[in-house]
Amino acid sequence: MRQYFKFGDILVYIFIVLLIGASFLGLRLMGSASDLRKVSIRLGDDTIGLYDLPTGDGEEIIRVDAGGDKYNLVIMTNQGVYIKEANCQDKLCVNWGYIKRPGETLVCLPHRLVVSIIGQGEEPAVDDISS
Amino acid sequence: MSKVKKLVYLSLIISLALVIHYFESFIPPLAPGAKLGLANIMALVTLSLFGFKEALVVTLIRSLLGPLIGGNPSSILYSLAGGILATLIMALLYQKFRPYFTLMGISTAGAVFHNLGQLLVASSLYGTFGIMFTYLPILMLSSVITGYFVGLVSRYIINFFVIKKALTT
Numbered sequence: 108m109r110q111y112f113k114f115g116d117i118l119v120y121i122f123i124v125l126l127i128g129a130s131f132l133g134l135r136l137m138g139s140a141s142d143l144r145k146v147s148i149r150l151g152d153d154t155i156g157l158y159d160l161p162t163g164d165g166e167e168i169i170r171v172d173a174g175g176d177k178y179n180l181v182i183m184t185n186q187g188v189y190i191k192e193a194n195c196q197d198k199l200c201v202n203w204g205y206i207k208r209p210g211e212t213l214v215c216l217p218h219r220l221v222v223s224i225i226g227q228g229e230e231p232a233v234d235d236i237s238s
Numbered sequence: 239m240s241k242v243k244k245l246v247y248l249s250l251i252i253s254l255a256l257v258i259h260y261f262e263s264f265i266p267p268l269a270p271g272a273k274l275g276l277a278n279i280m281a282l283v284t285l286s287l288f289g290f291k292e293a294l295v296v297t298l299i300r301s302l303l304g305p306l307i308g309g310n311p312s313s314i315l316y317s318l319a320g321g322i323l324a325t326l327i328m329a330l331l332y333q334k335f336r337p338y339f340t341l342m343g344i345s346t347a348g349a350v351f352h353n354l355g356q357l358l359v360a361s362s363l364y365g366t367f368g369i370m371f372t373y374l375p376i377l378m379l380s381s382v383i384t385g386y387f388v389g390l391v392s393r394y395i396i397n398f399f400v401i402k403k404a405l406t407t
Binding site for chain 1: 340
């Protein structure tokens with residue numbers, strides 16, 4: 108009775124470790140299968156492209172030329188999308204930061220660029236706390 | 239043990255479980271959903287002093303009344319699913335495989351299945367298994383710690399009863 112550990116307990120802990128492993132595996136499988144988010148990039152009235160968010164660690168760089176020397180550098184990672192560099196005057200788009208949920212947008216008004224995330228997923232609530 | 243005596247003991251245990259269940263809600267959780275599961279102590283004690291049927295009754299009544307007392311009736315489903323699953327697995331381990339497990343191991347298994355039951359209900363209510371996979375690791379880790387603690391407490395209580403029984407008879 109005064110024993111603090113028995114053989115069977117190991118089985119319980121092994122079971123726990125297996126469950127944790129399975130949940131990480133499941134999360135990974137679900138993540139790749141159920142990510143329906145897409146990044147839409149529009150310039151004025153034209154849609155430049157519709158991209159998938161990258162799943163790995165790498166990032167995808169898209170250079171958008173808005174006529175003249177005007178350009179924006181859009182970076183897509185699995186965390187979200189942001190604009191790294193732009194030569195517009197106000198740099199609002201660069202300072203905006205990441206967007207990741209469906210319905211969020213990055214806008215560069217001087218270049219008439221709109222980057223938005225579309226897809227099935229929870230739309231941000233009206234009075235959501237911005238993160 | 240006479241019928242009346244058993245009835246009194248079981249009602250006492252249920253009321254203790256309810257009080258523990260209520261007081262536990264004041265302890266802030268370390269992670270969302272990771273509670274101490276102290277009411278499991280009573281299930282384990284009943285299991286070893288009386289048996290499976292009695293433990294199931296205690297757990298059922300506790301899971302039904304506990305959320306009502308705590309003022310959160312919507313969590314009845316969670317506590318019912320978790321409690322029943324935990325009691326089932328603990329009874330199985332206690333009655334069939336007792337020599338191979340310590341009480342801490344049994345209660346850890348109970349805690350694991352309690353969390354599993356709750357997560358199953360949550361994921362079926364929200365219609366996604368993503369919740370389950372994200373919460374599972376942290377809940378499992380917490381159930382290792384709380385399960386060990388609950389098992390240790392249960393052992394002391396059960397030992398107390400066994401010694402008392404030996405002295406009085």
